[in-house]
Amino acid sequence: MLRIGPVQLRTNLLLAPIAGYCDLAWRTVCRELTWEDGRGLGLACTDLLSPQGLLRGTATSLDLAQTNEFDRPICMQLYGGDAAIMADGARWARDHGATVIDINMGCPVDKVTKKDGGSKLLCIPDTAERIVEAVVNAVSTGPSAVPVTCKLRLGWSNCEPVARTLAPRLVRAGARLITVHGRTAEQKFQGSVDRPGIREVVEAVKAVDPSTPVIGNGDVTEPQHVLTMIRDTGCDGVMIGRGALSRPWIFRDAWSLQTTGIIPPTPSRDQILDITRRYFSLMLEYRDEHYALHHIRRRISWLSKPLSAPLPDSDRPTPVKGYKESVRTAQSADDVFSAIERYREDPWCFSADRVTSLAEAE
Ligand SMILES: Cc1cc2nc3c(=O)[nH]c(=O)nc-3n(C[C@H](O)[C@H](O)[C@H](O)COP(=O)(O)O)c2cc1C
Known part of the structure; x- marks a missing residue:
């Protein structure tokens, strides 16, 4: 070691x-x-x-x-x-x-x-x-x-x-x-x-x-x-x-x-959202809201990358564009938490994503 x-x-x-x-x-x-x-x-x-x-x-x-x-x-x-x-x-x-x-x-x-x-x-x-x-x-x-x-x-x-x-x-x-x-x-x-x-x-x-x-x-x-x-x-x-x-x-x-010799399963969508939540909460705890908002805006693309692939709890990729945008434009910590939870409940909740995915389905 x-x-x-x-x-x-x-x-x-x-x-x-x-x-x-x-x-x-x-x-x-x-x-x-x-x-x-x-x-x-x-x-x-x-x-x-x-x-x-x-x-x-x-x-x-x-x-x-x-x-x-x-x-x-x-x-x-x-x-x-x-x-x-x-x-x-x-x-x-x-x-x-x-x-x-x-x-x-x-x-x-x-x-x-x-x-x-x-x-x-x-x-x-x-x-x-x-x-x-x-x-x-x-x-x-x-x-x-x-x-x-x-x-x-x-x-x-x-x-x-x-x-x-x-x-x-x-x-x-x-x-x-x-x-x-x-x-x-x-x-x-x-x-x-x-x-x-x-x-x-x-x-x-x-x-x-x-x-x-x-x-x-x-x-x-x-x-x-x-x-x-x-x-x-x-x-x-x-x-x-x-x-x-x-x-x-x-x-x-x-x-x-x-x-x-084993690679564990990729975390589920829920777990990935928990990680994002945890990271954001820790920034609030160790620093302040201004810092946490600035950094989550820069990081949300990286953090959401794995969400656009099939995951253990969702067999098809989920749209991330609207979710990322709503985190990037959040004006307060509450807005960030609420975007994460809305996405958790319904990944198609951001209307542009719903329209895009409907168009793709057609
Ligand atoms: C934006 C950015 C900032 C970096 N800052 C540092 C730094 O502060 N100190 C350092 O030794 N290397 C720094 N690096 C280099 C990384 O530590 C690492 O050597 C490099 O990214 C290659 O590793 P990776 O392909 O795993 O990222 C930085 C790299 C990037 C992309």
């Missing part, structure tokens, strides 16, 4: 940080969906956090770092290019509940790379190594020690797949786990994931320290993809981001597949 230094994970499945999506409410939903043995998601991660923001106590950073006792184990991800500030940010994260601290070496966004953070660190390996050393020295000793990990892309560009040389250096500098997203920074999210490239990083890390886990990441959207990622790359675990946005039960499914 996967271990990150002193931290034992219950499964080899990790929820990827996805800025703007993986808040406490979402992590809670993903954690709650488990297989019969109570297992599913092994480790969840916050979105990338600015150490300066945490140290100054800005509301945005503190909100992003929000966690609680159920949200364990939790990885807090920091970004930046200044070793001393990263070390101070890591101390803050350790003192505010982090089980693991990750250093972002993959974000391709200009705002982050301009200040030598994210994937820019792939181009300045000495700085990347210094940051890991400083963060490890800051948080990896003493009774409240937390392990430090790094999340990399394969390189900045195809011509320089530096992760295979950088990752072993980071391990020697004290990183206890390496995650590799199998794309370059220049690719952003285009093209498909380069599994042979991930394998090279796995082999390079194992040559330095066979006990350091390497996590494969990218384009895992089905439980079977977890098996193929492990088979093709030799990685120890798999991180899933976008695949979980419409199927937060993917960790349960992938765990069950790995341990029993």
